[in-house]
Amino acid sequence: MSEQDFPESEFAQRTERAQRAMHAHGIDALFFTTEAEVRYFSGFRTLFWQSPTRPWFLVVPARGKPIAVIPQIGAHLMADTWIDDVRTFSAPHPTDDGIGLLAEVLEPFSRIGMPMGRESSLRMPLADFHALTDQLPGTEFVNANDLVQRLRQVKSELEIDLLRDICQIGSRSFGRAAQLFYQGQTLKEAFRAFKIELLEQGADDVPYLVGGAGQGGYGDVISPPSDQLLAAGDVLMLDTGATKNGYFCDFDRNFAIGQASEPVRNAHRLLVDAVTAATAVARPGRTCADLFRAMAQTIGQGEGDVGRLGHGLGMQLTESPSITSFDQTELLENMVMTLEPSIDLGDGRMMVHEENIVIRNGEPEFLSQRSDPEIPVIGI
Amino acid sequence: MSEQDFPESEFAQRTERAQRAMHAHGIDALFFTTEAEVRYFSGFRTLFWQSPTRPWFLVVPARGKPIAVIPQIGAHLMADTWIDDVRTFSAPHPTDDGIGLLAEVLEPFSRIGMPMGRESSLRMPLADFHALTDQLPGTEFVNANDLVQRLRQVKSELEIDLLRDICQIGSRSFGRAAQLFYQGQTLKEAFRAFKIELLEQGADDVPYLVGGAGQGGYGDVISPPSDQLLAAGDVLMLDTGATKNGYFCDFDRNFAIGQASEPVRNAHRLLVDAVTAATAVARPGRTCADLFRAMAQTIGQGEGDVGRLGHGLGMQLTESPSITSFDQTELLENMVMTLEPSIDLGDGRMMVHEENIVIRNGEPEFLSQRSDPEIPVIGI
DSSP: OOOOSSOHHHHHHHHHHHHHHHHHHTOSEEEEOSHHHHHHHHOOOOGGGGSSSOOOEEEEESSSSOEEEEEGGGHHHHHTSSOOEEEEEOSSOSSOSSHHHHHHHHTTOSEEEEOOSTTOOBOSOHHHHHHHHHHOTTOEEEEOHHHHHHHHHBOOHHHHHHHHHHHHHHHHHHTTHHHHOOTTOBHHHHHHHHHHHHHHTTOSEEEEEEEEEEETSBSOSSSOOOSOBOOTTEEEEEEEEEEETTEEOOEEEEEEESOOOHHHHHHHHHHHHHHHHHHHHOSTTOBHHHHHHHHHHHHTSOOTTTOOSEEEOSSSSSEEEEOOTTOOOBOOTTBEEEEOOEEEEETTEEEEOOEEEEOOSSSOEESSOOOOSSOOEEOO | OOOOSSOHHHHHHHHHHHHHHHHHHTOSEEEEOSHHHHHHHHOOOOGGGGSSSOOOEEEEESSSSOEEEEEGGGHHHHHTSSOOEEEEEOSSOSSOSSHHHHHHHHTTOSEEEEOOSTTOOBOSOHHHHHHHHHHOTTOEEEEOHHHHHHHHHBOOHHHHHHHHHHHHHHHHHHTTHHHHOOTTOBHHHHHHHHHHHHHHTTOSEEEEEEEEEEETSBSOSSSOOOSOBOOTTEEEEEEEEEEETTEEOOEEEEEEESOOOHHHHHHHHHHHHHHHHHHHHOSTTOBHHHHHHHHHHHHTSOOTTTOOSEEEOSSSSSEEEEOOTTOOOBOOTTBEEEEOOEEEEETTEEEEOOEEEEOOSSSOEESSOOOOSSOOEEOO
8 A cells, every 4th residue: 555645535525626617517527648637636646657658547527436547557556546446458558558448438428528728738649549539439529628727726725735845845955055055066066966955855856956057147047957167146046846745846046156246136136026016916816917917017027038927836847827917817715826027137147036825815825935035145 | 058968960860860761751841749859859958848838849841950849938948959940939828839830830841740659649738739730731640650769769879878877877876775775764765865876976867766665575666655664574676767968777676675585586586587588689680579578488477567578768768669579679779778577476576677778789788787696685
């Protein structure tokens, strides 16, 4: 018996919420192929998704528990979840990686919802998906993107507990920056030291760690770390998506190496001010666009390359909704969000700041330990 | 300018090989949505794929360099690769996450290949893919699975150098087992210690670490680690997919905690014998089914739950081909493979052993430092 991240009641509640929404949308079953959705409704957590060889399927019917259609290798682990109906196929299989079995499970349903829109992907071969729909000629497959995203956006208190835990691990790790980073260190070594610190502080994994460093700001926040040496006057930024029990933190911190110029200090203060401005409007009933406007007006610049100033957070590093000028998603109590304002500092340099919050009935709760307005100067 | 994993000539050669195969198959362009394929032809490496929000596209035309169609946030990093034609869209976008731009790029081609078969997935919203094909009514999209897999199966010497590097990091880390694992340690702590060791030995990341422990064998190799305590007589197995420069090792090691029973010793010897048997047939011209047979006959059991006894290895933890009874893929020089025999030890217990090799013209080259037939006893 492997350990479960949640009691059965958590999955029963998720499934009931889904089934109420399905009823309202006239959907008979939900069909999932992706890790986050399969885990959300089953509790099935494994790194085996790293291998592209085997597909994994979950079906949430209009009534009753979800049904798993999975490779034989996952049978033991799935049997430890709350799922009772686990159908397995031998995979890889010479001719049929579960499509026949899946068609049997889906056959009773006439209108099947699956995520087909923004942020979704199809984690099964397209040819197999076409074979499946060919075997179910009377079945309609419809886009259930909004339904599924809306469900997952609002977290339970148990989910928030896990998110608070990994955010605290992240905060404690950033708190050790002065012991970890120094002038003359390569970015690669700085990243390695920080990953090890996160693991030592209790993270299960560090699937995401990006950042950059440069004089008075950095130019790029999606490159892997290089052998560039940290120098006095650099601003070093690390942005981490570490996990514990399958839930992510996602926030960054900026550090001035040796010294901080006045423009750097001011930029950092302004970014923290932008988060404060967002905090004032982060209430149930307001929208993502409201959050965007609050931060953008504080910074006083356009949207820039990033195009969004935060997003949902949970089982994935980034989840819906996005904090953009055009996202009218209404904030609901217990949505977990990142606030991620950025400033263009000219000459191809920028600075980004990020915090993780829970929308509450009143002031939002910070999951990350809030950054001081003054940029920390380290490595002296 | 970020550091590149390969010189431009590597990508030119990959593209030329693809274009020769495309010509032979009457394919005008290849279209990719997945991390490994985009990186294979462009060199674009970033952890940003962790976020499901933004799609990334690459098109390999029949002549000339690939064309990237990507979110604006990746423009700097893509400009550092060998790709010249980088078209960007603002993402997330209120109405069009790059589909209009992509349709323009694909419009000149009448027969477009993309991976649609075994091991493939569609990393873009299905609704967007349908919108794309609707905008290209005269265009045929065909399954180019075999073509792309066959290209990627055969590694260049530069790729093999990277694979050797990460395999040596893995071997050095396993070599420290006696200092890392001990009786009374929780599996969680054992995993954490091993991840940190891999990072300290030079791994960039440890996206995959699974394993198990149990008296005389373990029951499950896909569960996350639990708080189970390591006890005398346990067999502990860790199976790691660590990465450096975007290339994976994938092998495991078994350790006896405190003492090893005769059945455990014999099982370990038999697994190493199975690898030796595979080594004798791992030659250009033989097949995956030949490798399967050599190992299965040595073990003397059926296929079991796993269904395969190894697979391709490279930019992904598992790649095609699979070492199964039915995979007739011909082995070619410079294919990198895992050999992964397993034994059913009864009472729900098993033992798995894995090594990483390169098919060479003659004896295969071991990338992992070969395991001794005697199971190491540690923690005394």
